[in-house]
Amino acid sequence: MCESLEPFDEIDRRAFAVHMAKACFGVGMIPLLGTGTQVFGQQGKGGKAKKAIYLFMSGGMTHLDTFDPKPGAETQGSTKAIKTSVSGVQLSEHFPKLAERMNKLSIVRSMTTTQGAHAQGRYLAHTSYPPRATVRHAAMGAWVAKVKGQINKNVPANVVINGGSDHPGAGYMDLKYAPLPIGDPTAGLQNSKLLGGVSEQDFNRRLNLVAKFGNQFLARYPFKEVEGYGAMYAEAIRLMQSEDVKAFDVAQEDSKLRDTYGRGNFGQGCLLARRLLERDVRFVEVQLGGWDTHVDNFETLAEKGPEVDTAVAALLDDLERTGLLSETVVVLTSEFGRSPKINERVGRDHHPAAYSSLIAGAGIKAGYVHGASDDRGHFVDDDEVPVEDFNATIAQALGIPVDQIEYSASKRPFKIANDGVPVDKLFA
Structure with missing residues (x-):
């Protein structure tokens, strides 16, 4: 999905950082800063x-x-x-x-x-x-x-x-x-359920680990586009864990x-x-x-x-x-x-x-x-x-x-x- 929706005007160091952020699930799971x-x-x-x-x-x-x-x-x-x-x-x-x-x-x-x-x-x-x-x-x-x-x-x-x-x-x-x-x-909201054998506790532990690495990446590349990927993943997790996910069924x-x-x-x-x-x-x-x-x-x-x-x-x-x-x-x-x-x-x-x-x-x-x-x-x-x-x-x-x-x-x-x-x- 993300490849088809990229909001880049030019390719530079900022864009490189955003591409790298794709590999870091949950990078910078914090609210976005305001835009112009x-x-x-x-x-x-x-x-x-x-x-x-x-x-x-x-x-x-x-x-x-x-x-x-x-x-x-x-x-x-x-x-x-x-x-x-x-x-x-x-x-x-x-x-x-x-x-x-x-x-x-x-x-x-x-x-x-x-x-x-x-x-x-x-x-x-x-x-x-x-x-x-x-x-x-x-x-x-x-x-x-x-x-x-x-x-x-x-x-x-x-x-x-x-x-x-x-x-x-x-x-x-x-x-x-x-x-x-x-x-x-x-089909409902696909991939919204935990994989078999993965408990909620395991899932949260993995998220915390990913967020730790993600925040380090964000500190090095403090661009709003990088934050955007984190916000997108955070929103997806919030939906997965809410009763509102049933609306998609x-x-x-x-x-x-x-x-x-x-x-x-x-x-x-x-x-x-x-x-x-x-x-x-x-x-x-x-x-x-x-x-x-x-x-x-x-x-x-x-x-x-x-x-x-x-x-x-x-x-x-x-x-x-x-x-x-x-x-x-x-x-x-x-x-x-x-x-x-x-x-x-x-x-x-x-x-x-x-x-x-x-x-x-x-x-x-x-x-x-x-x-x-x-x-x-x-x-x-x-x-x-x-x-x-x-x-x-x-x-x-x-x-x-x-x-x-x-x-x-x-x-x-x-x-x-x-x-x-x-x-x-x-x-x-």
């Missing part, structure tokens, strides 16, 4: 959400076959549109459950991005910055973890479920803000509820996200891949659509039932959309010019459609929302000032949504 931050005041609407669930459709989700159908247009293909609980608003036929719950959410049909390749598009969607060779930017979850902090000290503030190795993670921020990665939401849920979410990794990931929010995890991302529909777009949507429809509808209902929806912002987005033109392989190609996202929950309007694409779904026709503005909206919903500045190790200034501006029309 310039804080400004919260502006505009929003700020009601304490937590976030970020559902990322990796691969480029088609907007025409999901949340922005164009019935009658030659670009629509075989996907039909259906009515929703909001008069005049239609969704794709693959989303009947969300159509019934349209009065609980908002759709942004005027999303746009500057990146048309997967890796760059995912990076921009998560960080609000295009990739650079000299710095790794921090993803939204890391920002939330740093600015808002932990509510429950036994659980991480930031978790990613079904994520890929190219996730930006904490970027240039301290490692303690990096997401805890969960590969299989049905979806098998404890009623079988019927698990069926309601869908038994696939995405459905169970959404259920796990709800369980983690109940234990006061701040930010949970759940990814679903397979949206790169260059071939057989319509066959793929017949499978992907119901999977997402079932899981997200169950999630919204469950959050409402438990009272969590009033304090949580729920987002569903992708790196870009798919082309209106249907190619010779009955697929749709990459399309950054226009796509759609969903947003719901604390302080967000319900039953609202923001913006519009043109009649073919090719370009934004009204109220354009660049990905940076969408991320600024999420930040403002969480009460994070969009003009707050964080500095990298090389003293470069960055903001949570770059120069994005919140879309105030999305707030109730």
Whole structure:
């Protein structure tokens, strides 16, 4: 995990020390020192959400076959549109459950991005910055973890479920803000139990020995990155020894509820996200891949659509039932959309010019459609929302000032949504 989330701007003696620290489990298990931050005041609407669930459709989700159908247009293909609980608003036929719950959410049909390749598009969607060779930017979850902090000290503030190795993670921020990665939401928190034959007394004795060596290493290399590894391990041990580790076990849920979410990794990931929010995890991302529909777009949507429809509808209902929806912002987005033109392989190609996202929950309007694409779904026709503005909206919903500045190790200034501006029309 750590290799894919390294926050280095340059390779030097400091970086060498950090690499060495990887070999010292538990090095410097003490709290991190503060990092460079310039804080400004919260502006505009929003700020009601304490937590976030970020559902990322990796691969480029088609907007025409999901949340922005164009019935009658030659670009629509075989996907039909259906009515929703909001008069005049239609969704794709693959989303009947969300159509019934349209009065609980908002759709942004005027999303746009500057990146048309997967890796760059995912990076921009998560960080609000295009990739650079000299710095790794921090993803939204890391920002939330740093600015808002932990509510429950036994659980991480930031978790990613079904994520890929190219996730930006904490970027240039301290490692303690990096997401805890969960590969299989049905497997519980792996490696969280002591090995057979190792007693708790033995485990604590080994930890004390490792900490002794680690503190000596930290005294020689007193860098915050080195401390970061120690803080990360200390947090993992604290979670292992707490009752909150049970939150990661979806098998404890009623079988019927698990069926309601869908038994696939995405459905169970959404259920796990709800369980983690109940234990006061701040930010949970759940990814679903397979949206790169260059071939057989319509066959793929017949499978992907119901999977997402079932899981997200169950999630919204469950959050409402438990009272969590009033304090949580729920987002569903992708790196870009798919082309209106249907190619010779009955697929749709990459399309950054226009796509759609969903947003719901604390302080967000319900039953609202923001913006519009043109009649073919090719370009934004009204109220354009660049990905940076969408991320600024999420930040403002969480009460994070969009003009707050964080500095990298090389003293470069960055903001949570770059120069994005919140879309105030999305707030109730």
